[in-house]
Amino acid sequence: MSYFKENIENLSGYTPGFQPTDEDVVKVNTNENPYPPSPKVAQLLASFDVNRLRRYPAPLGDSFRVAAAKLNGLLPENIMCTNGGDDLLTIVLRSFCCGTRSLVYPAPTYSLYEVLAKIQNCPVVEIPWKDGYCLPKQELLDAGGALTIVCNPNAPSGSFIDPEEISELASLLEGKSVLLVDEAYADFAEGNCAGLVNKHENLIILRSMSKGYSLAGLRFGYAIACRELIDGLLKVKDSYNVDALAIAIATEAIQDQAYFKRNVELVKEQRTRVTKELESLGFRVGTSNANFVLAQTLSSDASDVFEKLKEKQVFVRYFPYDGLRDKLRITIGTPSENDKLIEALKEILSS
Amino acid sequence: MSYFKENIENLSGYTPGFQPTDEDVVKVNTNENPYPPSPKVAQLLASFDVNRLRRYPAPLGDSFRVAAAKLNGLLPENIMCTNGGDDLLTIVLRSFCCGTRSLVYPAPTYSLYEVLAKIQNCPVVEIPWKDGYCLPKQELLDAGGALTIVCNPNAPSGSFIDPEEISELASLLEGKSVLLVDEAYADFAEGNCAGLVNKHENLIILRSMSKGYSLAGLRFGYAIACRELIDGLLKVKDSYNVDALAIAIATEAIQDQAYFKRNVELVKEQRTRVTKELESLGFRVGTSNANFVLAQTLSSDASDVFEKLKEKQVFVRYFPYDGLRDKLRITIGTPSENDKLIEALKEILSS
Numbered sequence: 063m064s065y066f067k068e069n070i071e072n073l074s075g076y077t078p079g080f081q082p083t084d085e086d087v088v089k090v091n092t093n094e095n096p097y098p099p100s101p102k103v104a105q106l107l108a109s110f111d112v113n114r115l116r117r118y119p120a121p122l123g124d125s126f127r128v129a130a131a132k133l134n135g136l137l138p139e140n141i142m143c144t145n146g147g148d149d150l151l152t153i154v155l156r157s158f159c160c161g162t163r164s165l166v167y168p169a170p171t172y173s174l175y176e177v178l179a180k181i182q183n184c185p186v187v188e189i190p191w192k193d194g195y196c197l198p199k200q201e202l203l204d205a206g207g208a209l210t211i212v213c214n215p216n217a218p219s220g221s222f223i224d225p226e227e228i229s230e231l232a233s234l235l236e237g238k239s240v241l242l243v244d245e246a247y248a249d250f251a252e253g254n255c256a257g258l259v260n261k262h263e264n265l266i267i268l269r270s271m272s273k274g275y276s277l278a279g280l281r282f283g284y285a286i287a288c289r290e291l292i293d294g295l296l297k298v299k300d301s302y303n304v305d306a307l308a309i310a311i312a313t314e315a316i317q318d319q320a321y322f323k324r325n326v327e328l329v330k331e332q333r334t335r336v337t338k339e340l341e342s343l344g345f346r347v348g349t350s351n352a353n354f355v356l357a358q359t360l361s362s363d364a365s366d367v368f369e370k371l372k373e374k375q376v377f378v379r380y381f382p383y384d385g386l387r388d389k390l391r392i393t394i395g396t397p398s399e400n401d402k403l404i405e406a407l408k409e410i411l412s413s
Numbered sequence: 414m415s416y417f418k419e420n421i422e423n424l425s426g427y428t429p430g431f432q433p434t435d436e437d438v439v440k441v442n443t444n445e446n447p448y449p450p451s452p453k454v455a456q457l458l459a460s461f462d463v464n465r466l467r468r469y470p471a472p473l474g475d476s477f478r479v480a481a482a483k484l485n486g487l488l489p490e491n492i493m494c495t496n497g498g499d500d501l502l503t504i505v506l507r508s509f510c511c512g513t514r515s516l517v518y519p520a521p522t523y524s525l526y527e528v529l530a531k532i533q534n535c536p537v538v539e540i541p542w543k544d545g546y547c548l549p550k551q552e553l554l555d556a557g558g559a560l561t562i563v564c565n566p567n568a569p570s571g572s573f574i575d576p577e578e579i580s581e582l583a584s585l586l587e588g589k590s591v592l593l594v595d596e597a598y599a600d601f602a603e604g605n606c607a608g609l610v611n612k613h614e615n616l617i618i619l620r621s622m623s624k625g626y627s628l629a630g631l632r633f634g635y636a637i638a639c640r641e642l643i644d645g646l647l648k649v650k651d652s653y654n655v656d657a658l659a660i661a662i663a664t665e666a667i668q669d670q671a672y673f674k675r676n677v678e679l680v681k682e683q684r685t686r687v688t689k690e691l692e693s694l695g696f697r698v699g700t701s702n703a704n705f706v707l708a709q710t711l712s713s714d715a716s717d718v719f720e721k722l723k724e725k726q727v728f729v730r731y732f733p734y735d736g737l738r739d740k741l742r743i744t745i746g747t748p749s750e751n752d753k754l755i756e757a758l759k760e761i762l763s764s
Binding site: 070104308 | 450467499507645651654657662
């Protein structure tokens with residue numbers, strides 16, 4: 063017999079991207095930043111009094127709340143710290159969804175949403191993106207979810223919906239559904255929705271320190287929302303969901319905006335370059351607002367190119383899902399990593 | 414209107430113990446270890462390459478898994494790392510409980526269990542401890558939970574159930590209920606249940622690095638269970654629930670058993686001393702197997718002593734719940750902190 067609930071027993075867990083332990087490979091498979099975190103992080107670690115770890119951390123991560131609020135022109139009460147963006151996704155599923163309250167999102171998108179819905183045992187309605195990854199607002203409304211998630215920029219497409227359109231969707235959903243905008247990749251985008259949270263009582267923004275701030279290993283994200291929503295989410299989160307060291311590091315990193323902006327610009331420059339080179343190799347590459355591109359191969363199945371890249375120690379991401387089997391998601395690396403990627407692809411395609 | 418589910422809207426969240434920011438107060442309210450973490454933790458921080466934070470952490474925290482398995486005479490497959498013990502509690506509630514599958518535990522105990530059950534919207538059956546905090550095995554079985562939790566040593570009583578009795582309960586529950594033994598305080602106890610996980614297919618042990626290892630600020634705990642249960646729980650946990658720095662620190666700390674054992678002995682010596690002194694002041698103090706004692710005052714309401722201690726910058730824990738209103742939970746501090754506690758109590762009682 064199984065002791066687990068049936069939905070858990072039947073679940074295939076989320077499969078994270080492969081994490082090679084070898085440092086010398088070209089790892090462009092999990093959308094990590096190719097540059098190290100702010101030098102202030104190293105300084106902090108060198109001077110951190112470990113005796114502070116003896117005591118419980120600040121339950122709300124106050125120093126980070128203040129810094130993130132300031133950056134976004136909001137109040138600390140509009141911020142909730144989370145153990146990575148995934149922690150926030152788990153918290154919102156538990157807060158708003160159940161057997162009679164569904165999750166709705168445009169697809170294809172981040173595959174974790176569906177896994178979390180299965181764990182929560184709530185219905186899922188996937189609405190296909192309109193041509194060219196446009197927002198299917200009316201269809202999302204008609205689906206009647208208790209929670210609607212829009213990943214923006216979207217993964218794995220890198221496509222971007224203008225905040226004005228997100229605002230229209232939030233208005234349509236008002237009184238009916240919470241709208242979570244997953245802005246894990248917003249650091250690399252033309253805009254974001256932080257300015258909308260005081261306009262929409264049903265809007266939650268997800269942010270991550272993993273991408274733009276090079277802190278995927280730290281697990282730190284945050285929610286931005288009106289105070290009423292934050293207050294409710296705080297009841298559901300674990301009392302001490304972020305640790306004292308992570309709070310201190312994330313606070314240092316988010317305050318070093320000069321370093322952050324320089325790295326983001328470097329990634330965006332290389333995104334333009336990689337896009338062009340992939341196109342010249344025959345790939346179809348959509349415009350990306352993230353730190354990765356989705357490259358459509360000429361064949362109907364990209365797994366062959368994926369495997370051959372792996373043999374050359376170049377790790378990209380392949381999703382064996384509908385609409386994605388002919389594509390590879392490729393994270394933007396350093397110029398030299400991108401050189402190696404393009405070189406490897408040239409060899410594979412000419413052989 | 415509220416966007417939250419009704420059970421969340423109606424919830425009073427868990428109230429963590431007060432965290433004074435002043436370092437000079439006597440803080441014996443949240444069962445933190447009075448001694449700093451292993452010196453190896455400081456060494457690790459000083460030499461940690463922050464560039465590692467750029468990449469996602471090992472999803473399973475492999476180095477810690479190996480170290481914890483070795484310590485407990487088990488295999489890495491028997492271990493799951495969690496973001497504090499609370500993360501594991503949340504995961505098991507989500508794995509085993511729902512509207513038709515209840516949570517059962519002997520009470521009074523850690524008040525978070527009830528809060529998590531309310532979030533999960535599952536029924537709760539509280540079974541009173543038998544006289545003198547004995548295990549009500551038959552009553553727990555009859556309650557028919559999908560999940561049964563026994564906190565051992567129990568909080569806030571500090572009482573301890575012999576592992577043989579836990580084993581009998583696990584046998585009774587086999588095929589019916591998972592038994593989680595919350596061993597957050599086992600570092601200070603006469604025994605523990607780790608040796609039982611290969612005997613019972615329905616047994617999960619919770620461990621924490623917060624107490625014996627002085628790492629409450631780090632948020633690190635782990636589950637011990639048979640491989641089948643661990644495999645199921647891994648599907649429910651967040652993909653990267655523990656961060657790279659926390660994995661490295663917790664691994665260093667758990668490997669420094671000499672330092673750990675010395676600190677535990679110091680705390681146990683002071684526990685004996687504090688118990689005696691409290692008794693000589695007229696408190697009734699049960700035998701504790703944890704790093705705190707539960708002291709029953711002469712009056713029916715201990716909140717008065719609690720408040721007066723606070724005025725003297727001595728912070729203990731008071732629970733306004735049935736069976737606990739006449740008691741104070743007092744964490745064992747350093748000898749000098751315990752001096753100040755006893756001194757303050759003498760002044761209060763003689764005034």
